[in-house]
Amino acid sequence: MQLVSIAVSPADATIAVESGVAMPLTYSAVGTFADGHQAPIADATFALDDAAQKLAALSGAQLTASGTAAGKGQVSASSGGVTGATSVTVTVHDVHVDPSAPADAPTKFSGAAMTGSFSPLIDYPLDGAVMPSTVKAPDVQWEGNANAGDLYRVKLVAGGATVESYLANAAGFTFESQPLAADWALLLASSNGQPIAVTVDHYDPQTGVQGSQAVSVRPITANVTGVIYYWDLSEGKMQRLDASGRALAIPSPPVSPNPSEAGDRCVACHEISRDGRYLAAELWGGGDGSAVFDLSSPNISADPAPTLAPLNSYSSLFATFNPDASRLLINSGNALGLIDPKNGMSLATSGTPLPTANAAHPTWSPDGSLIAFITNTDGPWAVDYTQGDVATIPVTGPDTFGPAQTLVASSTGDPAFKAPSWPSFTPDSQFIAYAAGTNSRGRNSVGTPPTEVVYPGALFLVNRAGGAPVKLDGACSSQSDCYLPNFSPYDSGGYFWMVFYSLRDYGNAQAGTKGTKRRQLWVTAIDKSKLGSGDPSSVPYWLPDQDPKTENMSAFWAVPPPLQ
Numbered sequence: 001m002q003l004v005s006i007a008v009s010p011a012d013a014t015i016a017v018e019s020g021v022a023m024p025l026t027y028s029a030v031g032t033f034a035d036g037h038q039a040p041i042a043d044a045t046f047a048l049d050d051a052a053q054k055l056a057a058l059s060g061a062q063l064t065a066s067g068t069a070a071g072k073g074q075v076s077a078s079s080g081g082v083t084g085a086t087s088v089t090v091t092v093h094d095v096h097v098d099p100s101a102p103a104d105a106p107t108k109f110s111g112a113a114m115t116g117s118f119s120p121l122i123d124y125p126l127d128g129a130v131m132p133s134t135v136k137a138p139d140v141q142w143e144g145n146a147n148a149g150d151l152y153r154v155k156l157v158a159g160g161a162t163v164e165s166y167l168a169n170a171a172g173f174t175f176e177s178q179p180l181a182a183d184w185a186l187l188l189a190s191s192n193g194q195p196i197a198v199t200v201d202h203y204d205p206q207t208g209v210q211g212s213q214a215v216s217v218r219p220i221t222a223n224v225t226g227v228i229y230y231w232d233l234s235e236g237k238m239q240r241l242d243a244s245g246r247a248l249a250i251p252s253p254p255v256s257p258n259p260s261e262a263g264d265r266c267v268a269c270h271e272i273s274r275d276g277r278y279l280a281a282e283l284w285g286g287g288d289g290s291a292v293f294d295l296s297s298p299n300i301s302a303d304p305a306p307t308l309a310p311l312n313s314y315s316s317l318f319a320t321f322n323p324d325a326s327r328l329l330i331n332s333g334n335a336l337g338l339i340d341p342k343n344g345m346s347l348a349t350s351g352t353p354l355p356t357a358n359a360a361h362p363t364w365s366p367d368g369s370l371i372a373f374i375t376n377t378d379g380p381w382a383v384d385y386t387q388g389d390v391a392t393i394p395v396t397g398p399d400t401f402g403p404a405q406t407l408v409a410s411s412t413g414d415p416a417f418k419a420p421s422w423p424s425f426t427p428d429s430q431f432i433a434y435a436a437g438t439n440s441r442g443r444n445s446v447g448t449p450p451t452e453v454v455y456p457g458a459l460f461l462v463n464r465a466g467g468a469p470v471k472l473d474g475a476c477s478s479q480s481d482c483y484l485p486n487f488s489p490y491d492s493g494g495y496f497w498m499v500f501y502s503l504r505d506y507g508n509a510q511a512g513t514k515g516t517k518r519r520q521l522w523v524t525a526i527d528k529s530k531l532g533s534g535d536p537s538s539v540p541y542w543l544p545d546q547d548p549k550t551e552n553m554s555a556f557w558a559v560p561p562p563l564q
Contacts, residue, residue, distance in 0.1 A: 002034040006041065006084030008077045014089040015056070017067040024064045029077035029084065044077040054189065055090040065090045068182075069189035070160030091160040092190065094183055098167040101151055105166035108203045109153045113211025118145050120152070120175075120200040120212040123514065124507040127215035130525040130538035132224035132493060137184035138217060138541065141507035142200045144175040151203040156183070158197075161190035174510035188219050217541070220525065222493025226559050228543065229272055229279065230521060233551035236266035238281070242560065246545045249279065250293055252303035254311055256284040269318050269554065273325035274366060274489070276558035278308070278341060280319040280328055286383060290316045292328065292341045296561040313344030317382050318361055323368040327399070331382050334358050336373065338399060350400040352393075360388065360440065361422050365429040366489075369395055370464060372423035372432050375404060377440070385440045387418040390432070392464065407432070407462055408469050416444075416455040422484045425464075426496050431531060433461050433472070433485040433498060442483045457481045459500060463532070474537035475524035480504035482522075488557040496526040499543060501553040506542050519551045 007030045015022050029044035046061050052073025056065045063075065070092040076085040097105050125138040140154050146169040154165045154177040163183045167173070179187075187196050195216035202210050228241040229249050240249035249267075256264035261284050270281035277296050283289045291307040299306050316330035321341065328341040336354040338347045355375065360382035362373040371393040379385030387410045394402035410418040417436035424433050437444035437457035444455040459472040459482050476482035481503035488497040501519045506512040513520055522540040530536035546552050 001037075003031050003041075003080050003082050004034055005032045006030070006044065006077050006079065006082055007032070008075055008084050008086040011086045012089075013086070014091065015063075015065045017065050017070075017090065017092045019093070019095050020067050022065045022067065024062050025088075027061045027063065027075060027077065029079065031079065031082070041077070041079045044079045047076050047078070049074040049076070052088060056088070063088065065092075067092055068186055070158075070186070071190055071192065072160075089160065092162070092186060094163045094186065096163075096165045096180070098165065100170040100173070101166045101168040105151050105153075105168070106164070108151055109166075109201055109209050111209050113199075113201045113209045116207060116210045118150075118202045118204065118207050118210040120144055120202055120210075122198060122200055122212050122215050123505065124512065125198065125215060125217050125541060126539050128539040129217045129541045130495070131217055131219055131541045132222040132495075132497065132525075133188050133219050134222065134224050135523075135541065136544040137179040137181070139176055139178045139507065139511065139544075140198055140200065141174075141176045141511050142212065143508055144169065144202070146202060147204065149204075152177075153201040153203070155199045155201070156187055156196055158187040158191040159194060161186050163187060175508055176511040191219050193221075194218075220493040220495060222490075222495065222497075224488060224490045224492055224497050226488065226490065226557055227276060227561070228499060228521075228555050228557050229270060230546070230555040231268050231270065231553055232547070233519065233553055235550065236268065238267045238270060238279075239546070239552075241543065241545050246547065249295070250305045251301050252305055254283060254291065254304040254307065256288065257311075258284065258288060261285060261288070270556060271319050271321060272556045272558040273321040274323050274558070275325060276561040278321065278325050280321065280341065282317060283311075287315055287317060287333070287381070290314055290319070290330070292344075296563060308342050309344030314339050314346070320362050320364045320371070322364050322395075323366060329354075329362050329364060329371065331360060331362055331373075333381050334360070334377065334379075336362055347399055351396055352401050352403045354393070354401060355404065358388075360385065363423050363425060364395075365425045365464075366427055367429040370425075370429065371395060371401075372407075372425065372434075372464075374420055374423070374440075375406065376410075379440070383441065385419060386438060388420055388440070390420050390423060390434055390462065390469075392432075405466075407464075407466050408434075408460075417458060417460075420460075422486075424486045424498070426487055426526070427489055427491045430464055431461055432464055433459060433487065435459055435483040435485060435500070437481075437483070442481065444481065457483050459485055459537070461526075461536070470535055472524070472535055472537040474535050475500070475522075475540050476502065476537075477504070481517075484554055486556050489559055491528075494528055495538075496528060497523055497557075498526055498537075499523050499555040499557055501555065502540075506548060511548070513548050518548070519553045520548065521546055521552050521555050
């Protein structure tokens with residue numbers, strides 16, 4: 001008798017995975033035949049669609065949820081060219097009870113959370129932050145009005161996945177909870193492009209359960225990795241961040257030969273080549289000397305670290321590599337010049353001469369066709385000035401340059417942002433981000449107390465072809481004081497990714513920087529679909545693994561250096 005249809009049972013089942021445990025589910029297939037009778041189909045072949053394969057594994061007719069993702073998929077049964085299907089939903093609930101909390105802590109939170117004087121205030125993550133799927137989990141931090149022994153529940157929810165952590169206010173408690181890597185992977189796999197909700201609830205026997213307002217972060221499926229080199233201003237050291245964490249980029253820089261700077265090993269004002277191999281930096285005091293280091297060299301950890309060119313062969317405040325790192329454009333005093341980074345020798349240029357005065361902060365575009373810089377500065381050197389214009393220099397041939405073109409003139413803009421600084425190109429070389437305030441260093445205030453007026457440092461984006469700049473308020477709120485933007489080389493997930501430093505609070509006072517105005521590094525997602533039509537920036541996230549106890553700035557993002 002001809003088989004007409006197949007019904008898969010159990011229909012529309014839900015499997016709940018509780019702290020890694022779930023009962024397997026056995027499926028069966030019942031066929032309906034042309035004469036209307038029904039019968040089990042012993043030889044049916046069961047299969048999962050792509051969505052279900054991310055949730056569970058199938059052995060014959062038995063389905064076992066993995067517990068690594070929550071969501072909905074489809075189970076099908078086939079026989080004789082006929083297929084039937086049903087849905088399967090997997091939910092995942094992971095619970096962690098910290099050793100500081102009693103084993104029965106979850107039972108204390110069975111009631112609905114109310115709002116009251118003990119309701120926690122979540123300081124981090126920032127509500128609405130956009131994060132790539134390759135970044136580490138945010139450290140949840142909150143303000144706690146708690147007595148010794150009071151309990152907290154930190155809950156993260158993404159689709160059908162829920163992760164709960166229970167902690168007690170014990171000695172040394174810092175009102176924070178860092179999700180485990182496996183839990184964060186579960187939430188990312190279950191979010192389906194939707195936000196991950198974060199809540200923190202407080203419990204004590206007198207007031208019961210009081211809950212926070214939820215905040216959310218939006219994960220983007222994007223491969224944003226690489227290496228970030230930044231200046232630890234507190235120690236005068238160059239730090240390196242990658243997937244393995246934080247380490248000194250150059251453990252033993254050269255020692256200053258200047259007797260007045262005996263023992264000085266400071267490395268600052270750096271730039272990384274596009275291939276991640278070379279780091280150009282100012283050494284010791286401002287204008288004392290500069291060097292280029294080969295980050296791929298097995299001798300980079302030697303004492304002192306070797307430099308490509310002999311020490312004191314050139315001196316610059318700031319510098320930028322051309323795309324193949326065969327040229328280094330340097331900014332010495334207020335002038336621009338061109339050198340060979342491998343020997344430090346000056347190179348002759350053709351076309352329009354490079355500016356010899358009032359120039360600062362050059363950066364070469366990834367496609368090699370343009371140099372952005374700040375012109376018409378009013379300071380004694382490129383480090384300090386209170387006004388300037390964003391401009392570009394076309395690269396018309398090998399070591400050949402055209403006349404500078406002004407993109408943004410400070411005389412026509414808001415007086416709070418007359419000192420633009422640190423331009424940076426998007427990976428496609430079409431847009432330029434820069435910071436602006438009342439001083440190139442970021443000291444954005446005028447006058448002295450009690451009549452001091454403080455202006456916020458802000459971030460802007462302008463098309464390389466010109467036009468009105470767009471203020472990036474999504475990345476930098478009006479009270480955040482943001483500076484020194486630098487784009488990631490990764491164009492992924494429909495976004496450009498940009499790192500910058502800000503004086504905004506990170507987290508709470510116990511685990512973060514609240515109330516200190518300490519420089520920290522943040523990353524914002526630049527929505528490519530919004531370029532040219534309003535603010536394309538997103539609420540930022542704090543760059544994981546930096547030290548919140550140090551002043552961190554001048555982050556440059558690169559691909560990992562090639563191995564030698």
